[in-house]
Amino acid sequence: MRRRRVTDTALVSAGAVLLATAAVAVAMPAGAAAAGCGVNYSVSSQWQGGFGASVTITNLGDAVTSWTLAWNYSAGQTVTQAWNTTLTQSGTAVTAKNVSYNGAIPTNGTVSFGFNGSWTGSNPAPTTFVLNGVSCTGGTEPTDPPTDPPTDPPTDPPSTGPADITVNSATKYQTVDGFGAAQSIWGSAWSTTDTQTLVGMGANQLGLSIVRTGLSPESSEWATHVNSLKTAKSYGSNVKILASPWTAPAAWKTNNSRVNGGKLKTDYYDDYANHLNSYVQYMRGQGVPIDVTSVQNEPDWHPNYDSMDWSGTELRTFVRDQGTKVQNTKLMVAEAVNLNYNFTDPTLNDSTARNNIGYIGGHLYGTEDSGRLRPYSLAQQYNKPVWMTEWNLHAADGGGSNIWGNPANAAVWNETLDDIMRTVHKSMEANWNAYIWWYGKRYYSFIGDGESAFGTVAGAPLKRGYAFSQYAKYVRPGYQRVALTKSSKASPLEVTAYQGDGKITLVILNRSNSAVNNAVIQAPQNVSGAEHYLTSQNANAASQPTSVNGGQATINVGARSISTLVFTL
DSSP states (O other): OOOOOOOOOOOOOOOOOOEEEEEEEEEEEEOSOOOOOOOOOOOOOOOOOEEEEEEEEEOOTTTTTOEEEEEEEEOEEEEEEEESEEEEEEETTTEEEEEGGGGGGOOTTOOEEEEEOOSSOOOOOOOOOOTTEEEEEOOOOOOOOOOOOOOOSSSSOOOOOOEEEEEEEEEEEOOOOOEEEESSSSSSOOOHHHHHHHHHSSTTOOOOOOOOOEOOSGGGGGGGHHHHHHHHHHSSOOEEEEESOOOOOOOGTTTTTSSOOOOGGGGGHHHHHHHHHHHHHHHHHHTHHHHHSSSOSSOOOOOOOOOOOOOOHHHHHHHHHHHSSOOOSSSEEEEEETTTTGGTTTHHTTTHHHHHHEEEEEOOOOTTTTOOSOHHHHHHHTOEEEEEEEOOOGGGGOOEEEETTTTTTTHHHHIIIIIIIIIHHHHTTTTEEEEEEEESBBTSBBBBBGGGGGHHHHHHHHHHHHHHHHHHHOTTTTTTTEEEEOOOOTEEEEEEEEEOOOOOOOOEOSSSSEEEEEEEESSOOSSSSSEEEEEEETTTEEEOOOOEEEEEEEEEOTTTEEEEEEEEO
């Protein structure tokens, strides 16, 4: 249960424009079909501290089915992302290899790839290469390189013309409550550093704005997460806490057990309401306001761990008759496994029960397949925000392997982009107000847990965390989603736009295998500036070059990437 098939699509990233060329003749290794192979290394338009480059290998020969090209930098250049190649760097040594989607070598024996990078001091082109293990020599033939590397972006941005994406802030949709993840429900708490990494807004921090925590049936366990929740509230920006109970105390249930489901006995409804209220007041006394309190996690699922069964009618009766007893928080109904409306419609259709809740909750498992990853019209009718409060997917490892600590692993990135980020996008288009992932700290999640079998470092941000931060860090609580239109050029892109804090923010998914370069984004008015951040298989929320002209920005949207463009109005 709870896993979707993963595609094997390979990934690529942003493109670059040629500026200066260094051509180097190379000799082919034994067995190659063609002689006189050449390497053309082209430096793209430089900006302060950054550059792009394109590399073409010519006369490679049709007998060569794979290639590896290596070179060394002589100055402070560091590769930050690449496309049409798998590219690694160790010190000054760089190695580029072909990737599966390149296919067979073309009959003309020419292949190309590119990358972006950073530089300090100077940015000279390499003069020697090693192709398939054979040293390549030759003279450097620069064609009109700049005599002095520019230190600033162009002062006059190019004319942009018709927009590829146009934001229409006059048409408004839902208000965003946030993006988050759960603490360990039964295990130890996040450390202070873990919490700061997950909710912080600084470099290599992920900007989560919702933390989900378990509401234990045993009051002796309530103190476990106090310090991490206090840190989240004080260190993060407008962080909300969602408390979710998995079960009532065993003695109050029909099966006299915490596990395997069982219903709450009706004569304990008032005790359960007081139990929820006691938790909220305890946390409040510890300096941790609980913003939202769920009545039940997965009332339609009774596994052999903490769980409790409800029907939609029983949930309606409980919140109608007991809901007002839970103070200083807003109640949520009812986190069904696949946002099954049978568990929420009865409450929404009862005016007293409806007035006693603040939120509708549900989990993503099976929701898309059942046709419910769409606007929930009854919730919208009564102005009840819809939160997606749990999803967990890590099928990429095929049952367990040491792949999660490798930031460039293709299977991990495909699953992250094609399943998880895609469903965040679709949930926003569905007018849902929040998206909450399962554990924030786990080997397949946002920061590593250090479990040796899976290769992650405890507390270190993972690729999945950087991708999720493209929403969480830049689309803040209180922002409102607004409309947009796209040109045919932008048709491969999945885009949502938001307005708040004097900013227009667009989150852009490009799940295609081609970059959309020189994409023109039109804001509703002239802007004072724009910032563009991109996560791909080879980049982690990396700042990208952006040109601004009036109310337009021009950006390169890398293939197989998720990026965020932030306009400052």
